[in-house]
Amino acid sequence: MDKFRITGGRPLAGRVSISGAKNSSLPCMAAALLTAEPVVLHNVPYVRDIITQRRLLEDLGATVLTPELRTHKITAAHIEVFEAPYDLVKTMRASVLVLGPLLARFGKAKVSLPGGCAIGTRPIDLHLEGLQHLGAEVNLEAGYVVARAPAGRGRLQGAEIHFDKVTVTGTENLLMAATLAEGKTTMHNAAREPEVVDLAELLNRMGARVRGAGTPTITVEGVEALGPAEHTIIPDRIETGTFLVAAAITGGELELRDCRPEHSATVISKLREAGVEIEEVNQSTLHVRRGAGGLRARDITTEPHPRFPTDMQAQYMALMTQAEGRSVIKETIFENRFMHASEMQRMGARIAIDGRTAIVDGPVHLTGARLQASDLRASACLVLAGLVAAGETIIERVYHIDRGYEKIEAKLRSVGADIERLRESVTASLPPTEIGVL
């Protein structure tokens, strides 16, 4: 398993280009199952989860071509398998996103229940309830969800769906299912994340009739069939936020290109409160540096978009170890998302955990240590902590970070970080330009 070795203490300086959003690419790739025509997606990041999703689509019978590294042309003309198996779903929960499209187009789908993951139990009950409202028959068989379109009609039926909780992939799954349902579907308390809006834009390009994406109420007028489309994936707002923190935590100065500042509005305003200077140079460029007054502790509570994203909680906690004063970090989305805290404690951080609340006292001098990455965003947090820690930090199990960050060590190195990937296999001798490519 690969590791990162980081020698901290270098302020970052330079330009970084932000990749396409993983969490938008995954549903958009699944949406290609809704039509026999080609769907071309540009700006898909080159990360492990995308390779996993591609494999799943190919296993189902779709053809996936990559004329360029970040362009995927998906044609689901000959789907022969209607199942997302346990082995795939357990490595990537987002593979449950094939459920809605398969059921809507073919009237049947079988998807493994995801079970627990490192950040807590993550059920899909709301996806299943919603599909039942659309008339699907849903059964649980040996750890699998087996869903069928209503007997006799063969097609899902538009309905009113009220989500008890805001769920991102739940909204996306139901949104895709509703595009081919008969009649109108209205989703209440829908997720408002930019990735949901991006998916709706792709679906509308394919001929769907979706309105209201980005608001809590989404309506979909079902159509008989969808057609070909070409779409460019939005920039990754979590990668953007991670690099904003990277500049601030190292006392450096970065220009982030190819991002969408409006998608990171809450993170940007919270970082500004905490003493980070962020300038919106134009609609796709941010300039960031630590303010002259230093970093100040500020509290956050993670909540669904447009509030502070849970996917930035770990990185923000790393920053707060360097801020003056006490910050209170509340995690309301997932019940077990503080694993990075105990790793940072081993570097000297003063963090007390009480249930879903973390209390961070700063600033402290972090010292390098040997650390274990536990999940995707926690690994980003440990990299950030390593960048500011004195001495050497080794982060094990970086396959977690490879799931969602494109060449993070190459990007960090290009702006002055002392970070390298230690490979355990024969590829250890690859030249530097190859290192970081999965």
Ligand code: UD1
């Ligand atoms: C998505 C993101 C993930 C992010 C999360 C929260 C993708 C691929 N992943 O995950 O990066 O951390 O949103 O913004 O886009 N819940 C239920 N029942 C359900 C579904 C969800 O109780 O059927 C609960 C979950 O346990 C959690 C909350 O709702 O407490 C939010 O989960 P959800 O928005 O569904 O997260 P994901 O879509 O899995």
